[in-house]
Amino acid sequence: MSEPRANYESSTDIELVSLAQEGNTRAFDELVRRYTPKLYGMIYNMTSNREDTADLLQDVFAKAYRSLKRFMGRSSFYTWIYSISVNMTLNFLKKRGRYHKVSLDDVDTGIENDPEFIKVTTANGGTMRDVHVHELQKRLNEAMMRLSEDHRTVVTLYDIQGLQHSEISQILGVSEGTVRSRLFYAHRQLQNYLEDFIK
Amino acid sequence: MPSEDPQDLTPVQQLLRLRRNQTPSDEFIEGFLSDFKERQRSELLKQSARGLLWERWTTYWENRAAPKWALAGLAAALVLGLGLVLIPKAGEGPMGDEVAASESGLSSDIQADPNAAFGTEAILIMGMDPEGVVEESPMLLSRHFSGGYADDAREVKAVVRQESGQSEMSGREDEP
Numbered sequence: 001m002s003e004p005r006a007n008y009e010s011s012t013d014i015e016l017v018s019l020a021q022e023g024n025t026r027a028f029d030e031l032v033r034r035y036t037p038k039l040y041g042m043i044y045n046m047t048s049n050r051e052d053t054a055d056l057l058q059d060v061f062a063k064a065y066r067s068l069k070r071f072m073g074r075s076s077f078y079t080w081i082y083s084i085s086v087n088m089t090l091n092f093l094k095k096r097g098r099y100h101k102v103s104l105d106d107v108d109t110g111i112e113n114d115p116e117f118i119k120v121t122t123a124n125g126g127t128m129r130d131v132h133v134h135e136l137q138k139r140l141n142e143a144m145m146r147l148s149e150d151h152r153t154v155v156t157l158y159d160i161q162g163l164q165h166s167e168i169s170q171i172l173g174v175s176e177g178t179v180r181s182r183l184f185y186a187h188r189q190l191q192n193y194l195e196d197f198i199k
Numbered sequence: 200m201p202s203e204d205p206q207d208l209t210p211v212q213q214l215l216r217l218r219r220n221q222t223p224s225d226e227f228i229e230g231f232l233s234d235f236k237e238r239q240r241s242e243l244l245k246q247s248a249r250g251l252l253w254e255r256w257t258t259y260w261e262n263r264a265a266p267k268w269a270l271a272g273l274a275a276a277l278v279l280g281l282g283l284v285l286i287p288k289a290g291e292g293p294m295g296d297e298v299a300a301s302e303s304g305l306s307s308d309i310q311a312d313p314n315a316a317f318g319t320e321a322i323l324i325m326g327m328d329p330e331g332v333v334e335e336s337p338m339l340l341s342r343h344f345s346g347g348y349a350d351d352a353r354e355v356k357a358v359v360r361q362e363s364g365q366s367e368m369s370g371r372e373d374e375p
Contacts, residue, residue, distance in 0.1 A: 032232050037222040045218060054231065061235055062242070140214055159215035190211045 013077040020068055028068070031077070032061050038161065039085050045156045046089045046149075047096075048141050056092055060085045075170065082163075082171045086153060093149055136197055143193035151186035154179055 008016060008030040019027035039060060044053040064084055071080060144152055153172065157163045158179075169176045208216065223231075246254075 029232060029236075032235060033228055036228045036231055040223050041218070041221060044221070057231070058235055058238060062239065065239070136214075155215065159212055160218045162219065187209060187211055190215075191209065194211060194214075 014073065017068065017071060017073070017077050020065075021071070028065060031081075035078075035081055039081065042082070042085060042156055042161055043089050045144065045160050046093065046152060048145055052092070052096075056089060057085075060088055063088065079167060079170050082157075082167075083173075086157075086171055090149055090153070139194055139197060143190050146193060147186055147189060151182050151189065154182040155186045155190070158183055 008027060011019075011027070011030070013031070013034075016027040016031050020031065036057065040053060040057055043056050043060075044050065047053055047056065060081070064081055067084075071077070075083075144155070147155065154168060157168045157171065158165070163171075165176045165179050168179045172179070
């Protein structure tokens with residue numbers, strides 16, 4: 001009755017898309033599994049709210065599923081699904097209003113034990129390590145939410161998601177120069193917001 | 200990928216990069232997928248009959264080789280057909296009647312009621328007696344040259360005996 005998931009794990013995106021376009025829902029399920037972690041991170045860093053993130057991600061995949069037959073493969077599925085996510089998230093943020101109160105519930109716990117976090121914080125002479133981790137995370141969240149949506153988007157896609165300038169340019173439909181410029185100003189603003197913590 | 204060496208990054212970038220580790224667990228992903236499927240099913244049930252019909256219609260055309268051209272052709276044929284049905288032919292509309300009447304020089308009564316012309320003519324034709332006498336007064340060429348007929352209109356009297364027996368019509372014609 002059901003095909004084993006392993007059949008699809010080794011498939012490429014384009015193979016899965018092709019199968020899903022023919023009506024294979026399991027192929028689409030695999031795409032959902034594959035992109036949920038990345039898109040969840042992207043949307044969460046834009047909205048700073050877990051419930052909104054889960055709801056939005058549902059909407060993103062629902063829209064992608066409905067539009068899948070119109071996906072012609074001119075861009076990669078990766079770029080396509082990211083474009084849908086970014087546009088829907090920006091629309092959501094416009095509706096919600098720019099200012100969103102960041103609660104402590106939004107701050108991740110357990111990051112203080114992350115080896116990479118320890119490495120980064122001790123590399124700066126321990127200045128950051130002295131600061132309470134929750135406070136630092138809270139300040140970073142606040143600083144991110146004070147950025148304009150355009151700036152927050154490029155920071156999220158570049159610094160957090162690890163996308164290339166060219167990929168971001170394609171997703172947002174702007175030039176690479178614009179992406180670099182937005183990144184520069186966003187980093188400078190974040191530096192100003194967090195200057196008490198990062199020296 | 201952006202530079203991976205932490206030494207090349209500003210402290211802000213290093214902090215931001217930590218967020219890459221904030222990924223949902225496998226349990227979350229499976230739960231999310233299950234919710235997604237459930238939602239799809241419920242949306243399908245909620246969809247109205249009209250919505251389903253529209254979806255089927257669009258899906259049908261999406262699968263065709265040249266749906267846009269086919270739709271465009273269909274639309275053009277519809278517009279042409281409607282045009283032929285709705286646009287009145289020349290002379291059929293109110294303005295057309297006036298133009299046709301004025302060109303033919305008909306009287307205002309006949310312009311107002313074209314059927315009257317046919318009615319009158321029919322009455323005349325039906326009432327005409329084939330045995331009816333048309334009297335013509337003899338015309339002398341000599342009289343014409345002697346000055347006669349110059350000012351006198353030549354009278355042609357045609358007496359039409361109608362069934363009522365009383366109708367008489369007289370007319371004047373120019374001499375050929």
